[in-house]
Amino acid sequence: MKSVFEENLNPEQLEAVKHIDGPLSVIAGAGSGKTRVITYRVAYLIDQGIKPNRILGLTFTNKAAGEMRQRASSLLGRPLPPPLMRTFHSFGVRVLRNEIQHLGYTKRFVIYDEDDSVRAIKEAIKSLKLEKGPFSPKEARVAISREKNEVGLDRSLPLRKSSHLTLLRAISESYHSILKRNNAVDFDDLILLPLRLFEDYPRVLRSYQKRYRYVLVDEYQDTNAPQYRLVKMLCRGHKNICVVGDPDQSIYRWRGSDIRNILNFEKDFPGARKIVLEQNYRSTTLILDAANSLIRNNSQRSTKNLRSLLGEGEKVHLFIAEDYEIEADFVVSTIQKLVQKQKLKYRDIAVFYRTHAQSRIIEEYLLAEKVPYAVVGGVSFYRRKEIKDIVAYLRIIASPSDLISLLRIINVPSRKIGKVTLDKLAAASLKKRLTMYEMAKEADSLTKVSPSTRKTLKSFVQMMDEFREKAKSTPTDELTKEIIARIGYYEMLKKSFPEDAEDRIDNLRELIDTMTSFLEDNPDAGLDDFLERISLISDVDTWEDEKNLVSLMTVHNSKGLEFDAVVIVGLEEGIFPHINSLDDHDKLEEERRLCYVGATRAKRFLYLTAAESRLRHGEYQANEESRFISELLDDRCD
DNA sequence: TTTTAGGGCTTTTTT
DNA sequence: AGCCCTAAAA
Numbered sequence: 070m071k072s073v074f075e076e077n078l079n080p081e082q083l084e085a086v087k088h089i090d091g092p093l094s095v096i097a098g099a100g101s102g103k104t105r106v107i108t109y110r111v112a113y114l115i116d117q118g119i120k121p122n123r124i125l126g127l128t129f130t131n132k133a134a135g136e137m138r139q140r141a142s143s144l145l146g147r148p149l150p151p152p153l154m155r156t157f158h159s160f161g162v163r164v165l166r167n168e169i170q171h172l173g174y175t176k177r178f179v180i181y182d183e184d185d186s187v188r189a190i191k192e193a194i195k196s197l198k199l200e201k202g203p204f205s206p207k208e209a210r211v212a213i214s215r216e217k218n219e220v221g222l223d224r225s226l227p228l229r230k231s232s233h234l235t236l237l238r239a240i241s242e243s244y245h246s247i248l249k250r251n252n253a254v255d256f257d258d259l260i261l262l263p264l265r266l267f268e269d270y271p272r273v274l275r276s277y278q279k280r281y282r283y284v285l286v287d288e289y290q291d292t293n294a295p296q297y298r299l300v301k302m303l304c305r306g307h308k309n310i311c312v313v314g315d316p317d318q319s320i321y322r323w324r325g326s327d328i329r330n331i332l333n334f335e336k337d338f339p340g341a342r343k344i345v346l347e348q349n350y351r352s353t354t355l356i357l358d359a360a361n362s363l364i365r366n367n368s369q370r371s372t373k374n375l376r377s378l379l380g381e382g383e384k385v386h387l388f389i390a391e392d393y394e395i396e397a398d399f400v401v402s403t404i405q406k407l408v409q410k411q412k413l414k415y416r417d418i419a420v421f422y423r424t425h426a427q428s429r430i431i432e433e434y435l436l437a438e439k440v441p442y443a444v445v446g447g448v449s450f451y452r453r454k455e456i457k458d459i460v461a462y463l464r465i466i467a468s469p470s471d472l473i474s475l476l477r478i479i480n481v482p483s484r485k486i487g488k489v490t491l492d493k494l495a496a497a498s499l500k501k502r503l504t505m506y507e508m509a510k511e512a513d514s515l516t517k518v519s520p521s522t523r524k525t526l527k528s529f530v531q532m533m534d535e536f537r538e539k540a541k542s543t544p545t546d547e548l549t550k551e552i553i554a555r556i557g558y559y560e561m562l563k564k565s566f567p568e569d570a571e572d573r574i575d576n577l578r579e580l581i582d583t584m585t586s587f588l589e590d591n592p593d594a595g596l597d598d599f600l601e602r603i604s605l606i607s608d609v610d611t612w613e614d615e616k617n618l619v620s621l622m623t624v625h626n627s628k629g630l631e632f633d634a635v636v637i638v639g640l641e642e643g644i645f646p647h648i649n650s651l652d653d654h655d656k657l658e659e660e661r662r663l664c665y666v667g668a669t670r671a672k673r674f675l676y677l678t679a680a681e682s683r684l685r686h687g688e689y690q691a692n693e694e695s696r697f698i699s700e701l702l703d704d705r706c707d
Numbered sequence: 708t709t710t711t712a713g714g715g716c717t718t719t720t721t722t
Numbered sequence: 723a724g725c726c727c728t729a730a731a732a
Binding site: 129130183256260291320321324423424426446480483485486487488490605606607625626648659660663 | 708709710717718719721722
C-alpha cells in the first residue's frame, strides 16, 4: 500500500523527504512544492520516531513558520510544539533569553528596531561631541549594520577615506556601549550575539547542538554570513542539515544575504546530496515561459528550467499607459473584469510594485471604484507614532534602563520637560553613573533644575514604578488601557491631531485587541512576551489572507505567496529596474531576480503595466519601457 | 524654558 | 507623514 508520502509527492520530492541523515540541499524552483517538501519532511522525520523537539526549522517570516508547522501537524494528525519552526530572529531571541547573562545583559533586554537604532546612534554622535559628521545618523546606521552583517566576509566598508572609517568605528563603539547600557539589542544582534555566545562558550553551543539533531533552513538563498555561520556551528557535529532554496529568487543581497551560501553548500558540506525540483505546480505554461525567458538573461545562475503541467493558459498581458493615472485606471478595471468574467475573488488578485510610494495612486483608484483592498507593509502598524509611544511606556515598565524609549515619551504628553532639562539630567546621570531613569528618581539632587520640574520628574518616575508593580498582576491589555487613561493620551491626540485623532485612537484600540487575542492564544504570556512578539513581527505576518481583499504589496513582500492573478505595475527603466541599480551589473541581476519572483507568483493571469510618464518629486518624468518587458514577453504577449 | 508654526527633506527593497 | 531646524510666542 502506498503511504501518504508516496501518494502526494513526485520522485524528486520524495527523495528529499526521505533523506534523513547527512547534509542535503534542495534547489526548489518557484512553485515546485518547496513548502510541501519541508512540511512532509518534518512529518516524515517524526513518523520515523524522531522527537519533534529535536528538529529545528528556520524561516524568515513568522507567517511561513506558522504555516509550515500547521501543515506538518495536520499531516501527522496531532499538534506540534511551536519551537519546531521559527524565524532566525526568534531563534536568536530564544537563545539570548536563556544565555545573554554571559554577555553582560539581563534577561529582560529590549529589541530596538531601525528607528530606535537611529535614535541611539544620534545619542552616540552626541556623546562623542561630533558636529555634523560626513554622514547622517541614518547613513551611519546602514554602514554599521552592513558591517555587522558581513562578519566573516572579507569585504571592506564602502568608504573611501580612512578618516571616515575611523569615525565610523568610533560611532559604532559608542552606539554599542549605549545599547549595552540600555540593556538593548538591535536586529542584527539577534543573530550576532548568539553567534558570539556559541563561539566563546562551547558549553552553550554543545547544549544546543545536542538538543537540535535535525536542522532545516528555508529560503536558504537569503541567509547572510552570520546566519550561515550560526547554522554551520549548530550542525558541526551531526551534519544533519537540510537547506531549501532557489538562487534565482535571491533578492536580499543588499541586506547581506550571500548567494554563495547556496552555491557553495557542497563545498562546505562534502558529500552533500543535491536534489533539484524543476516541476512547477503553480503557473500555466505561458506564464512560466515568460519567467524562464526573463531569468535566462542573468549570467549568475545555476541552470534550471521550470516545467509546467497545467496547460498553456492565458497569454501574459501587457499594457503601456500614457501616464500613471491611466495605468492605475487600467489596474482597477482589470481587477473588476477578472472578478466579473473570470469569477475570481478579490483575494485571488494581487498588485505588485517596486517601491511603496507607488501604492498611493492605485489605492486612490481602488477606493474610488469601491474595490476592497489591503496594503501589505508601507508605514507598518508598529512603526506609527501613537503605537510606538505607548509601546515605549510598556518598554520602560519592562526595562527602566531603556533610554531611547524614555527620551521618546518623557515629554509625551507634554510635562514641560524640554531639551534644557533633559540636558541637565543627562549630564548629572553621566557624572553619577546612573541611568537617566535612576537620575530622574533622585531629581532632588539636581540643583540646577527648578523645584517644580524636579517634582514633575519624580512624579513621572513614581508613576512608572507604580505601573511596573501593577504589571506583575495585571494582564497587558488592561495595563495598557490604564496607562492610556492615566497619561491622557487620547486627549493629547485630539488636541495635537484634530484631523486624524480618531484614526490614531482606532489604531491604539487595535493594539489592545491584539494584546487580548495574544493573551487568549498564550495564557501564560506576560508583558515581555508581548513586547518580544511585536518586535519580531514583519509586514507579511500581519497580512490576513482569509479576508476577501485585493492585495497590494512590494515585489519583495510577495516572496513565498501565490495568487490566481498578478499585476506588476511600473515596469519602467528607473523604476523597475530601480534607478540605483542601472549602472551595476550585479544589482541589475538582482532586480531581474526580483521581477522573476513577482512573475512566478501568478497562477493563471499575469499582467504587466508601465506608464510613459510619471509624476516624480512634483515633476512629470518620461520613462523608457523596462528592459524586463521584452525579456519576459519576446512576442508572447497580447 | 517650553511650545508652536513653518519650511525643507525624505524612501529602494526589510527580518 | 513625520522629523529636523529655526525663530518667535507663551
